[in-house]
Amino acid sequence: MAVLNPLKSAEHTIMQDTDLAGPLVFCLAFGGSLLLSGKLHFGYIYGIGLVGCLAMYCLLNLMSLNGVSAGIIVSVLGYCLLPMVFLSFSAVLLSLKGVVGLVLVIVTVMWCSVSASKLFVSALAMDSQQLLVAYPCALVYGVFALLTVF
Amino acid sequence: MDVPSEYRATKASQKRRPKSQKMGQPPQQMQPQQQPYYNDFDMQNQQQQNYMQHFGQPDMFYGGYNPSFAGASGPEQLAQQYLNDPMANMAMQYGSSLAGQGKDIVNKNLEKVMSSSKVKYYFAVDTAYVGKKLGLLFFPFTHSDWSIRYNQDEPVAPRYEINAPDLYIPCMAFVTYILVAGMVLGTQDRFTPEQLGTQASSALVWLIIELLAFSLSLYVMNLKSGIKYLDIIAYCGYKFVGMTVSLLAGVMSSKTVYYCVLLWFCISLVFFLMRTLRVQIVPQEVDDGHTRGTKRSLYFLLTVSLAQPLLMWWLSSSIMIYRKL
Numbered sequence: 001m002a003v004l005n006p007l008k009s010a011e012h013t014i015m016q017d018t019d020l021a022g023p024l025v026f027c028l029a030f031g032g033s034l035l036l037s038g039k040l041h042f043g044y045i046y047g048i049g050l051v052g053c054l055a056m057y058c059l060l061n062l063m064s065l066n067g068v069s070a071g072i073i074v075s076v077l078g079y080c081l082l083p084m085v086f087l088s089f090s091a092v093l094l095s096l097k098g099v100v101g102l103v104l105v106i107v108t109v110m111w112c113s114v115s116a117s118k119l120f121v122s123a124l125a126m127d128s129q130q131l132l133v134a135y136p137c138a139l140v141y142g143v144f145a146l147l148t149v150f
Numbered sequence: 151m152d153v154p155s156e157y158r159a160t161k162a163s164q165k166r167r168p169k170s171q172k173m174g175q176p177p178q179q180m181q182p183q184q185q186p187y188y189n190d191f192d193m194q195n196q197q198q199q200n201y202m203q204h205f206g207q208p209d210m211f212y213g214g215y216n217p218s219f220a221g222a223s224g225p226e227q228l229a230q231q232y233l234n235d236p237m238a239n240m241a242m243q244y245g246s247s248l249a250g251q252g253k254d255i256v257n258k259n260l261e262k263v264m265s266s267s268k269v270k271y272y273f274a275v276d277t278a279y280v281g282k283k284l285g286l287l288f289f290p291f292t293h294s295d296w297s298i299r300y301n302q303d304e305p306v307a308p309r310y311e312i313n314a315p316d317l318y319i320p321c322m323a324f325v326t327y328i329l330v331a332g333m334v335l336g337t338q339d340r341f342t343p344e345q346l347g348t349q350a351s352s353a354l355v356w357l358i359i360e361l362l363a364f365s366l367s368l369y370v371m372n373l374k375s376g377i378k379y380l381d382i383i384a385y386c387g388y389k390f391v392g393m394t395v396s397l398l399a400g401v402m403s404s405k406t407v408y409y410c411v412l413l414w415f416c417i418s419l420v421f422f423l424m425r426t427l428r429v430q431i432v433p434q435e436v437d438d439g440h441t442r443g444t445k446r447s448l449y450f451l452l453t454v455s456l457a458q459p460l461l462m463w464w465l466s467s468s469i470m471i472y473r474k475l
Contacts, residue, residue: 059273062266062269062273063274128276128278129277131280132275132276132280135322136325139322139329142329146329146333146336
């Protein structure tokens, strides 16, 4: 539920137990909804997810004072994919290439990245770097959005 | 003969070939020395032992399974053998030890090229620094103090010193540039996912060429300066910020806007780099031939600064130029 409310601050014990089941379900749901709009992109989703997780792992290891483990990264990024799943479901109903679509895409990407960065910052105790962490998350989710729209 | 047997046991992975020849010679003599390594050394299982030693690490299970090899019969015993095969155990152990060694080698070599604490220095940034640095890249003309504070011969972390170079902005700008290029190609209906890879690799190649050219020219012109390779990468990476913004401006309005924004960023980047590098390259003027030294460093500075707009234009116009068709 911390994912769905990006404005509330999260406590730092929220990521003590990392699980990968939720993220996998969300990835499959994302791929399934893309399938509904006629795009067979499962391979791209896995590839981009892997590359994004690897990049975030490197970046967060360099930026934080104590290191991070890969499990936390994968589970945070996977859980925050939930708004992107909503976006791709809505892409089935209305085309996203207009102005409305653009606004929706931007809002969704920002929602995903703000909640992901909030979880990262609270789990790793990095002060005054939330915006800096949010930007790479926004880039990763932006690539997913590119998949959804084009 | 004690030394060769111990040597053989530890250097198993590298010395497989000579070992097989050595074992051919007097296997009986090896017997007493190998007692500490093998639980049960049978004369019957000489062949088995010779073959197993090729894997290096002696398997402690081997002694227990000796009789089963000698008297194998019946399908269940065969199956049992296959599952509990000490060969499989040994192979797994060998594989895992090889993987461990490989990882150690990679880590050691990586430490030599890029020590992680040095790279971490470039990422110790916070939001205020990034904001101010971006502002400086957009408009460097009003900034007056370009010196960098040093903390015992080491620059202060970028968090506390706005003039210090960092690697966060260039990395993010590079990735953003690739994604924006993909988006622009998408609006021109020229987008395939392979294009992302193509653009990324071409930009990276130019970056590496720049790095090599500047390192080489620093070395050739004998300019002693405190600039490290990562600093050069950082300075060459700042142009991606300008390229990204000009691409965005160009895609939202016409081509002339793109050219104007590009020109603005070229000028400001030239100014920024000249001011920053002048502080870093020119401090030693008390050596011999000081006038020649400062002229050389000035030429170097000019070349570095003017190469940036050229590359900015080259890389980004290939994205934008097809709009005419």
